[in-house]
Structures are given as C-alpha cells and as structure tokens.
Amino acid sequence: xxxxxxxxxxxxxxxxxxxxxxxxxxxxxxxxxxxxxxxxxxxxxxxxxxxxxxxxxxxxxxxxxxxxxxxxxxxxxxxxxxxxxxxxxxxxxxxxxxxxxxxxxxxxxxxxxxxxxxxxxxxxxxxxxxxxxxxxxxxxxxxxxxxxxxxxxxxxxxxxxxxxxxxxxxxxxxxxxxxxxxxxxxxxxxxxxxxxxxxxxxxxxxxxxxxxxxxxxxxxxxxxxxxxxxxxxxxxxxxxxxxxxxxxxxxxxxxxxxxxxxxxxxxxxxxxxxxxxxxxxxxxxxxxxxxxxxxxxxxxxxxxxxxxxxxxxxxxxxxxxxxxxxxxxxxxxxxxxxxxxxxxxxxxxxxxxxxxxxxxxxxxxxxxxxxxxxxxxxxxxxxxxxxxxxxxxxxxxxxxxxxxxxxxxxxxxxxxxxxxxxxxxxxxxxxxxxxxxxxxxxxxxxxxxxxxxxxxxxxxxxxxxxxxxxxxxxxxxxxxxxxxxxxxxxxxxxxxxxxxxxxxxxxxxxxxxxxxxxxxxxxxxxxxxxxxxxxxxxxxxxxxxxxxxxxxxxxxxxxxxxxxxxxxxxxxxxxxxxxxxxxxxxxxxxxxxxxxxxxxxxxxxxxxxxxxxxxxxxxxxxxxxxxxxxxxxxxxxxxxxxxxxxxxxxxxxxxxxxxxxxxxxxxxxxxxxxxxxxxxxxxxxxxxxxxxxxxxxxxxxxxxxxxxxxxxxxxxxxxxxxxxxxxxxxxxxxxxx
Amino acid sequence: xxxxxxxxxxxxxxxxxxxxxxxxxxxxxxxxxxxxxxxxxxxxxxxxxxxxxxxxxxxxxxxxxxxxxxxxxxxxxxxxxxxxxxxxxxxxxxxxxxxxxxxxxxxxxxxxxxxxxxxxxxxxxxxxxxxxxxxxxxxxxxxxxxxxxxxxxxxxxxxxxxxxxxxxxxxxxxxxxxxxxxxxxxxxxxxxxxx
Numbered sequence: 011x012x013x014x015x016x017x018x019x020x021x022x023x024x025x026x027x028x029x030x031x032x033x034x035x036x037x038x039x040x041x042x043x044x045x046x047x048x049x050x051x052x053x054x055x056x057x058x059x060x061x062x063x064x065x066x067x068x069x070x071x072x073x074x075x076x077x078x079x080x081x082x083x084x085x086x087x088x089x090x091x092x093x094x095x096x097x098x099x100x101x102x103x104x105x106x107x108x109x110x111x112x113x114x115x116x117x118x119x120x121x122x123x124x125x126x127x128x129x130x131x132x133x134x135x136x137x138x139x140x141x142x143x144x145x146x147x148x149x150x151x152x153x154x155x156x157x158x159x160x161x162x163x164x165x166x167x168x169x170x171x172x173x174x175x176x177x178x179x180x181x182x183x184x185x186x187x188x189x190x191x192x193x194x195x196x197x198x199x200x201x202x203x204x205x206x207x208x209x210x211x212x213x214x215x216x217x218x219x220x221x222x223x224x225x226x227x228x229x230x231x232x233x234x235x236x237x238x239x240x241x242x243x244x245x246x247x248x249x250x251x252x253x254x255x256x257x258x259x260x261x262x263x264x265x266x267x268x269x270x271x272x273x274x275x276x277x278x279x280x281x282x283x284x285x286x287x288x289x290x291x292x293x294x295x296x297x298x299x300x301x302x303x304x305x306x307x308x309x310x311x312x313x314x315x316x317x318x319x320x321x322x323x324x325x326x327x328x329x330x331x332x333x334x335x336x337x338x339x340x341x342x343x344x345x346x347x348x349x350x351x352x353x354x355x356x357x358x359x360x361x362x363x364x365x366x367x368x369x370x371x372x373x374x375x376x377x378x379x380x381x382x383x384x385x386x387x388x389x390x391x392x393x394x395x396x397x398x399x400x401x402x403x404x405x406x407x408x409x410x411x412x413x414x415x416x417x418x419x420x421x422x423x424x425x426x427x428x429x430x431x432x433x434x435x436x437x438x439x440x441x442x443x444x445x446x447x448x449x450x451x452x453x454x455x456x457x458x459x460x461x462x463x464x465x466x467x468x469x470x471x472x473x474x475x476x477x478x479x480x481x482x483x484x485x486x487x488x489x490x491x492x493x494x495x496x497x498x499x500x501x502x503x504x505x506x507x508x509x510x511x512x513x514x515x516x517x518x519x520x521x522x523x524x525x526x527x528x529x530x531x532x533x534x535x536x537x538x539x540x541x542x543x544x545x546x547x548x549x550x551x552x553x554x555x556x557x558x559x560x561x562x563x564x565x566x567x568x569x570x571x572x573x574x575x576x577x578x579x580x581x582x583x584x585x586x587x588x589x590x591x592x593x594x595x596x597x598x599x600x601x602x603x604x605x606x607x608x609x610x611x612x613x614x615x616x617x618x619x620x621x622x623x624x625x626x627x628x629x630x631x632x633x634x635x636x637x638x639x640x641x642x643x644x645x646x647x648x649x650x651x652x653x654x655x656x657x658x659x660x661x662x663x664x665x666x667x668x669x670x671x672x673x674x675x676x677x678x679x680x681x682x683x684x685x686x687x688x689x690x691x692x693x694x695x696x697x698x699x700x701x702x703x704x705x706x707x708x709x710x711x712x713x714x715x716x717x718x719x720x721x722x723x724x725x726x727x728x729x730x731x732x733x734x735x736x737x738x739x740x741x742x743x744x745x746x747x
Numbered sequence: 748x749x750x751x752x753x754x755x756x757x758x759x760x761x762x763x764x765x766x767x768x769x770x771x772x773x774x775x776x777x778x779x780x781x782x783x784x785x786x787x788x789x790x791x792x793x794x795x796x797x798x799x800x801x802x803x804x805x806x807x808x809x810x811x812x813x814x815x816x817x818x819x820x821x822x823x824x825x826x827x828x829x830x831x832x833x834x835x836x837x838x839x840x841x842x843x844x845x846x847x848x849x850x851x852x853x854x855x856x857x858x859x860x861x862x863x864x865x866x867x868x869x870x871x872x873x874x875x876x877x878x879x880x881x882x883x884x885x886x887x888x889x890x891x892x893x894x895x896x897x898x899x900x901x902x903x904x905x906x907x908x909x910x911x912x913x914x915x916x917x918x919x920x921x922x923x924x925x926x927x928x929x930x931x932x933x934x935x936x937x938x939x940x941x942x
Binding site for chain 2: 306309310313601602603604605606607608613616617618620621622623643687688690691693694695696698701702726728729
C-alpha cells in the first residue's frame with residue numbers, strides 16, 4: 011500500500027511538525043499549561059507557525075516536496091532529541107471512569123468513520139474544487155502566482171498552507187487527514203477546558219455533542235477548513251479563560267498569534283481577535299499600563315499571520331480584503347455586483363423558502379443548507395439555562411459572537427464555530443443530572459450514526475454514509491472509486507485528456523480543479539470570467555444584442571471632449587454601452603489613437619464600448635447610480651453634431667444626457683432628450699462572441715447539459731464555430747475553432 | 748541595532764513598547780496605503796474588430812421591422828407605405844423586399860406576419876410562397892387566421908454579399924378589401940435574415 015503510506019506520512023509529518031513548532035514556541039515564551047493542554051495549544055500555535063513558513067516558501071517560490079520534507083523531518087528530529095514533545099505541566103483533574111467509558115464507547119466508532127472517510131479519495135465539492143485545487147496549483151508552480159480569475163484564491167488560506175505541506179507528500183487525502191487532526195483536537199480541547207474549570211462531565215457530554223454531529227464529521231473529514239477554524243476559535247477562547255485565571259504575562263502574545271491565525275484560516279473568524287482584544291480590554295479597563303502591556307503584544311502577534319494575506323491581496327488585487335469591500339477598494343478583478351449577489355445568495359440558499367425553515371434544516375434535514383447538526387441541537391435553547399453559571403455566560407457570549415458570521419451565510423457549516431460553545435452550554439445544563447447528560451449523548455450518538463440518520467434526514471443531505479476501508483487503504487484504486495462516486499471527477503479528467511497543457515477552459519459551474527492541471531475559468535468566480543460569460547451570452551440572449559440605438563443630436567459644435575452621463579438610480583439594471591459613435595454631418599469619426607477614453611465605474615472595460623464588436627460592451631457591473639459616465643477626450647477639438655450609443659435592451663431604466671467640453675475647458679449640456687430606435691438583430695453574434703473569447707486566451711468551453719444555452723451549443727455548433735471534443739456525465743467539452 | 752538589542756530581553760522572546768509601537772505604526776501605514784490603488788485614468792481606443800460603417804451607411808440591412816425608420820428602403824414593391832398601429836403594414840398579393848448581407852453562411856429567413864381571420868370568409872385557405880433571389884424557399888398552406896412566424900434556413904449559394912438579395916412573398920389568392928376594393932395579401936411585421 012505505498013499510496014496509503016504516503017498519505018499517512020504526509021498528514022503525520024504535517025501534524026507532527028505543527029506540534030514540534032508549537033512546543034518550540036510555547037517553551038520559548040515560557041508559558042505554563044496543564045499536561046493535557048500542551049499538545050492542544052502546541053497544535054494551534056504550531057499550525058500558525060507552519061502556515062506562515064509555508065506562505066514564505068510559496069512567496070519565495072521554493073514550495074517543493076523536498077524542501078518541506080527535509081525541513082519537517084529535521085525540526086521533528088530536533089524536537090524529539092530535546093525532549094520537547096514530552097508534556098511537562100501538572101495533569102488536569104481526571105475524568106470519572108463512567109464518563110471515560112461513555113466517551114470512548116461513543117466517540118471511537120465515529121473516529122473510525124471519520125478517519126477512513128478522510129483517508130478515502132477526496133471528492134468534497136469545495137475541497138476538490140478550490141481548497142485543494144489552489145494548493146495543487148501552488149505546488150505545480152512551487153509557490154504563489156498572481157491568480158486574478160478565481161476569487162477563492164483571494165481568500166485567506168492559512169489552513170490551505172498546511173494542506174500544501176501535506177499535499178506535496180501525500181496528495182489530496184493527506185490534506186483531508188490534516189483537517190481530521192483538527193476534528194480530533196476540537197472535542198479534546200473542549201474536554202480539557204471543562205476539566206480545567208471543574209465541570210468535566212459537562213465537558214465530556216459537550217465534546218460528544220460536537221464530535222458526533224454529522225456536519226462536523228463530514229466537514230472535518232474532507233479538505234474543508236471549518237472545523238480547523240472552529241478549533242482555533244475555541245483555543246482563543248480557552249487561552250483567554252486561562253489568561254483571566256492566572257494572568258501569565260506572555261500569554262497575550264500566544265492568544266494574538268492564534269487569533270490572527272483565525273483570520274488567516276477564514277475571513278469570518280476575525281471575530282476571534284475581536285473577542286480576545288475586547289475581553290482583555292474589559293478586564294484591564296482600570297489599569298491602563300497593564301492593558302497596554304497585554305494588548306500591544308496581542309495585536310502585534312495577531313498581525314503576524316494577518317498581514318501577509320492582506321499584503322498579497324493588496325499587491326496583486328488592489329484590495330487587501332478581496333473578494334469583499336470592492337466599493338472601498340475598486341479593482342478590475344471582482345465586480346461590485348458579484349459581491350452583492352454572492353452575499354445575497356449566501357443568505358438565501360436556493361430551496362430555502364423561509365428563514366423559519368432554518369432550525370429544522372440545520373438540525374434534521376440537511377439538504378438545502380448542506381449538512382445537519384443532529385436533532386439534539388433542536389434542544390439548543392436549553393443552553394440558555396447555563397446563564398446561571400459564570401462559565402455558561404462566557405460560553406454563550408463567545409458562542410454568540412463567533413456565530414455572528416452565520417448571518418452572512420446560512421449554510422449549516424457556518425454554524426460550526428459556534429457549536430462547541432452551544433454544546434458546552436447545553437452540557438452545563440444537562441450535567442446537572444448525570445443520567446440526562448449521558449442519555450442525551452447516547453441518543454445523539456445513535457441518531458447521528460449514518461445508518462440511523464438516513465431514516466430521518468433528507469436523502470440529499472450532505473453527510474457521511476459508510477466506512478470506505480478498501481478505498482482509504484487504496485485496495486480499490488483512487489481512479490476507480492472517484493469515477494464511480496463523483497460525477498465531476500470524470501469531467502476534470504476529460505479536460506486533462508483532451509486539452510493541451512496551458513489550455514484555458516470557460517465554464518459555468520465549478521469542477522474539481524484539484525484533478526486537472528488546466529486553468530478552468532468559472533464565470534462567477536472573477537470579473538474577467540464574468541465578462542467572458544457576458545460576451546458568450548451575447549450569442550444566446552437576444553436582450554444582450556446591441557439593438558437599442560440612442561441618438562443625441564445637437565447643433566454642430568467644436569468640442570474637446572464629450573461625456574454621456576447616466577442620471578437614474580436603482581436596480582436591478584446595470585448600465586451598458588455596446589458602442590459609442592460620434593458623427594459630424596452623418597459621417598462617423600474614425601477612432602484615433604490620440605483619443606482618451608474614461609468611464610466610471612469600471613474604467614477598466616471602457617475600451618469594449620469602442621472596439622466595434624457587436625459581442626462586447628462596457629458594463630457598469632453595479633446597479634444604476636446617478637453620475638455614472640463614459641467620456642471621450644479627442645485630444646484636439648473636433649466638430650460634432652451627433653453621438654450614437656448602441657446598447658443592449660436589458661436596461662430599461664437608464665436615463666442619459668450628453669455633455670460636451672468646449673475648447674475653453676467648460677463643460678456644457680448638449681442634449682438630455684435623446685431619440686431612440688431599434689436596430690435589427692445583428693448577424694454573426696455567436697462567432698463574434700467566440701472570437702472575443704479567443705482573443706482573451708480562451709480556446710475551450712465546458713457546457714453542462716443543464717447550463718443556460720446548452721441546447722443552442724448542441725444544435726448550432728457549426729454556427730458558433732465550435733467542435734465537440736468529448737462528453738462525460740452530461741458535460742460537453744467544445745474547442746473554439 | 749538599538750531596536751534589535753532591545754528586542755532580546757530576559758530568557759525568552761521579549762518585546763518593548765518602542766519596537767511594538769514602531770511596527771504597529773508601519774503596519775497601519777501599510778494598510779492605509781492599501782487604499783491607494785493604481786487605477787489607470789484613461790485608455791486609448793482599442794483595435795477595431797471590423798471596419799466602421801463608413802461615411803454613408805446603407806439604410807438597407809439584413810433584417811427589417813416594419814416600424815423601423817429605414818423600413819421603406821427595403822421595399823421593392825407591394826408593401827404599403829402606411830404603417831398601421833405603429834407596428835405592421837399590409838402587403839399586396841405579391842410583394843418584394845431587398846436585404847443586404849455581409850455573410851452568407853448559416854442564415855435563416857425569418858418573417859413575422861399575420862393573416863386576418865376575416866379574410867378567410869372571402870378567399871378561403873391561402874398558400875404563401877417565399878422565394879429568395881428567384882429560388883423558391885417554401886410554399887405553405889394556411890387554413891386559419893392568426894399570427895405566424897416563418898423561419899427556414901437558406902442555402903448559402905442562393906445568397907450574395909456583393910449586391911442586394913431580393914425576397915418575393917406571394918399569396919395565391921388576393922383578399923379584396925370591402926371598403927375600397929384594394930387587393931391585399933397579408934399583414935407583415937418584420938422580415939429578414941438571421942442566424
């Protein structure tokens with residue numbers, strides 16, 4: 011089983027290196043923890059350090075298997091030699107035999123289920139598409155490269171840096187196994203926390219509530235990042251609690267590092283840093299000097315994992331927070347309209363009729379919101395009774411804060427960061443009666459086991475269904491299993507087989523990028539791709555064709571520049587201009603190299619309104635706002651008497667006026683009541699559209715049978731000028747001739 | 748050097764107010780600079796994909812709606828000069844239109860028209876023939892009134908790009924208008940060549 015060996019070796023080396031680096035850091039800082047806590051905090055701190063080191067390697071272009079392997083083995087060997095893996099702290103109070111047996115009996119089968127699923131060939135939608143897709147790309151290029159065509163590459167990728175290390179040795183499943191390590195660490199940290207603060211039975215029950223939850227098991231056994239993020243957030247909370255109890259002077263530095271790494275792991279986990287800073291500030295509000303001594307190292311260390319990701323985006327994408335905040339940081343890589351639509355979709359999943367359906371969906375059904383926590387969590391309001399306990403109040407406060415990002419995405423896995431806190435609050439209440447806590451844990455375990463969960467959850471719920479031992483050990487080849495089980499994997503392989511290296515493929519839905527080396531451009535994933543999609547749809551959507559002619563006539567005037575200004579406000583229309591033409595005595599003025607074109611917003615695409623192509627258009631890519639404009643500076647005064655816009659018909663609400671700049675420099679209103687006429691549908695739009703795609707380096711199209719316009723491609727392949735290369739599972743690969 | 752010296756203090760990793768403040772200030776400055784994006788101000792016109800329309804663009808195109816400003820430029824004979832209800836025109840039993848094409852490949856002749864129900868009482872079912880540059884494209888029988896869309900691919904060899912293309916529309920039986928006895932064929936809304 012050499013492949014299985016490499017998978018395990020890759021994952022173990024990564025986790026081992028995290029522990030080694032973490033132990034090194036804890037000892038350097040001279041921090042004192044309990045024996046069972048040391049490996050837990052070492053994992054979090056070491057993961058932050060390793061992630062930073064891999065980021066550095068990727069920046070320097072030395073992200074290679076040999077480099078990682080040598081470094082990892084050397085550090086682990088040195089740590090072993092110095093004996094730093096041996097915990098040195100005082101042990102925590104032991105867990106009673108009753109709870110030990112219960113925890114083992116319930117957790118062990120689930121740990122086996124999760125382990126074998128994590129080790130099985132990776133086919134999770136996001137894991138195989140972009141978490142590992144980008145990792146594979148970095149490894150191929152031995153480091154980062156500017157990626158402007160995939161907005162997922164703009165997100166912070168702290169956990170993916172760990173996957174990159176593991177992937178270089180054990181490929182896809184090694185990355186998933188690293189996530190599995192965090193899945194094991196999360197309930198262990200919950201239990202350790204409860205033992206330290208003397209409510210161990212509640213902690214044991216809560217750890218089971220969390221660990222057995224189907225969505226946490228499913229997420230944690232794939233190359234997603236949610237469980238790792240939840241672990242880091244819990245560690246921040248845990249460390250803050252320890253700081254509050256014993257006020258170790260150097261603890262804020264560690265808290266800062268882990269809190270900063272939360273942001274590096276996932277944008278929405280910035281709340282970890284917020285929580286730590288707010289808590290410490292509140293506690294030290296009366297002692298300014300102590301506050302400064304605690305807060306400055308916290309902020310400084312938090313900045314260490316945060317700044318590299320901000321800088322990367324700032325340098326390459328002009329927006330440190332890309333793909334968000336594009337209004338504050340305008341850039342050509344992510345459209346403002348995309349950001350708004352994306353956030354809207356994340357709050358309103360397709361199939362979710364009302365937000366009142368969320369409680370049942372996230373606990374029992376699990377199809378629409380992608381996963382379920384288990385019916386036990388219908389009792390989550392019971393956790394409110396823990397408000398009578400000091401720890402309960404803090405847990406619920408932290409859980410509320412860490413759960414706030416759920417408002418921006420109602421998918422079940424966005425609840426994962428809050429689940430440990432909700433579980434502990436529920437555990438505190440349930441543990442008032444031992445039989446109740448144990449009974450709930452047992453019932454939860456039974457209800458979440460795949461065979462029983464299938465009796466009540468939606469058949470399409472995102473969950474684990476079996477223990478794939480043969481596949482995990484690669485007794486069945488990876489290729490065979492993925493081909494049988496993933497409808498998307500054969501499509502990725504088709505692209506790999508039928509296109510040359512370096513090919514760019516435009517498509518409408520994400521595919522498992524991690525299994526192809528070609529560049530797949532998904533229309534919604536970047537501004538460039540969206541523009542390609544807009545061009546392509548010119549050939550299919552009649553309303554996109556430039557059939558609306560808007561003419562501004564005025565007495566012949568010598569003008570240095572003209573500007574068409576849009577004066578209306580509101581959505582959903584975008585303003586677009588297919589062509590802007592200027593005339594004098596019915597003669598169109600040829601476009602001169604000395605002309606200077608400007609537009610607001612989206613200045614980067616203004617040339618598309620002056621290229622004489624019926625398949626391209628400048629588009630605002632945001633809803634109508636007064637003051638949007640397109641401007642032409644002629645370089646020297648020209649005599650004009652007419653300006654014509656050729657526009658699409660999908661913008662009924664636009665209101666335009668024409669302004670001109672006299673040679674004196676003064677702007678004057680020329681016409682605010684343009685005439686409108688309808689132009690005939692242009693011929694050759696399909697070919698013109700594909701010509702534009704080819705000009706932009708796209709030579710292939712991947713069209714799924716249920717994609718918009720798929721039938722038109724099938725029926726009119728000759729008219730489009732494409733030839734069918736292959737078809738797999740309802741996806742057709744066309745080459746643009 | 749002074750900062751480096753202050754950095755190491757005590758047994759473990761230390762920090763000072765001086766270096767922490769300095770680093771935080773630098774980081775804040777970097778973040779502020781991040782808002783200064785390098786948006787280009789202006790662009791030159793790009794490569795033109797096809798020639799501009801020229802000094803006097805022809806009003807004859809590949810497709811015409813009856814309410815288009817340049818519609819009459821497409822009429823050779825038999826199409827009413829009067830636009831009815833802002834959208835349609837009567838055509839005579841034999842009418843002819845002309846179109847200009849820039850390419851001949853993959854084109855369909857498309858026509859939106861109507862045959863009023865009232866005309867059937869007088870003349871019964873009609874047969875409509877469409878001929879392109881003298882080649883019969885289709886002959887279709889219509890048994891009842893209503894709105895129709897005619898659409899059929901045209902062989903490229905029938906078409907030309909160097910000269911006008913003529914489309915003849917003919918119904919086998921005229922309808923005599925009761926008011927003035929005019930010989931009419933059917934109602935035309937749009938016609939032309941599309942992909």
